[in-house]
Amino acid sequence: MKLRPTHEALKDCIEKAGVKKVAGALGISSSLVYKWCQPPDDEKGESSGAANPLDRMLTIYELSGDSEIIQYLCRRAGGFFTENPHAKTKAELRFVTETIEILNKFADLMHYAERSLRGDGVIDHGEAVNLRQDWDRLKSRLEHFITACEQGQFDIRKEKD
Structure with missing residues (x-):
């Protein structure tokens, strides 16, 4: 399954709240928020020198290998994270x-x-x-x-x- 790029997912979410509102709540400039919503310019995945928060969270998750941070976000959103199952052989699955x-x-x-x-x-x-x-x-x-x-x-x- 091909996932949407993080900048697109972030852009959709930020558009619902409003760039100025997000920037104000985070204490950052609107231009930085706009940069997060742009496609990456280079192989590092950085857009105009600004890695977006989703990319940073994914990096933390990938480095730690611990899904607790994902579980935390899901709970804050009122849900629950469940990993997709790894296929078992027929001998393992009855x-x-x-x-x-x-x-x-x-x-x-x-x-x-x-x-x-x-x-x-x-x-x-x-x-x-x-x-x-x-x-x-x-x-x-x-x-x-x-x-x-x-x-x-x-x-x-x-x-x-």
């Missing part, structure tokens, strides 16, 4: 096995919440953080499962041993 494992992970999550409540009658901040982390991992796994379904990776006729 419908019934995947379904049971996902259900077991969900049951584990609910048992953890129940134990937390049964212990002292409250789910404290630390327990809530653990629940969120486990829930996010489960949502990712479910997304991978549904994507595999959409891609036709499950064929129960071929899974009979």
Whole structure:
């Protein structure tokens, strides 16, 4: 899948808010904001000497290899980031096995919440953080499962041993 260049995505977003409003909120000049919305002039991806904020965020993500910064932005926007699944071989991917494992992970999550409540009658901040982390991992796994379904990776006729 070919992605739009960052300057185009940024330009569309900035146009909705207004260049002057963005520049004012960031404490920078309107001309710098306009430069961010221009195509790169050279192989470094810089437009008139100004790398745009999306390119900078992508560089941080690529250097760190940690998707937490992407997850943070998604949460701030009211959503959730789920990576596209990596294709599994047929030997690794069985419908019934995947379904049971996902259900077991969900049951584990609910048992953890129940134990937390049964212990002292409250789910404290630390327990809530653990629940969120486990829930996010489960949502990712479910997304991978549904994507595999959409891609036709499950064929129960071929899974009979």
